[in-house]
Amino acid sequence: MDYLEYKGYKGSVEYSKADNCLFGKVLGMSKDLILYEGNTIDELRADFEAGIDNYIAGCVADGIEPRKPYSGTLNIRISPEIHSKIAMLAQEAGTTINGYIKQALEEQLKLAHQ
Template sequence: MMQNTMTYKGYHGSVEISPEDNILFGQVLFISPLINYEAETAKGLEQAFQEAINAYLADCAQQDIQPEKPCKGSLNVRLGHDLHLAASIAAFQASTSTNEFIKRAVQKSVGL
């Protein structure tokens, strides 16, 4: 069974199919640089993904810049007024911050 993502050196890449072009393709997820790859086989796509990550890391090293890491650990979430207020009230009643309350809810939802 083919999954829709791959992981290499802490980076995640999508796996997509283009039947009209008869290729597999994807892009590195959760970072701002646009990094694409493609191949004709699943094994080839995995290799192309790994080569793309290695090339990105080599380019960063050559330019003496820090490679971007997937998901920096903070994000802005638009909850809407009612949900924001309900979460704030629930957090207050649980004697915790709204941020910690939302973090715990996400952890529970993703099984961490």
């Protein structure tokens, strides 16, 4: 899927057959919804960027920090057995559980992009 990027935000690019237009939404924003549309890619991009700018300006006006998609904090649920195994492997590697999982994910992502 293609996406738009602006000021650290990414947005989808989709087509509505029923409305005969392009549309999208900012990805990774679980608590805020930013939608945009246009008849051309240039119009879509302009509405996307205006949506981001308006969102940021609204947050500043309200005195709140604009949310960033994908904060870097990820909570996962795993079995106690896997948790225990990861803890032991992390200790053997001389790192934390978080550090061990981060390294494993980075290695997996490198493999996926080869």
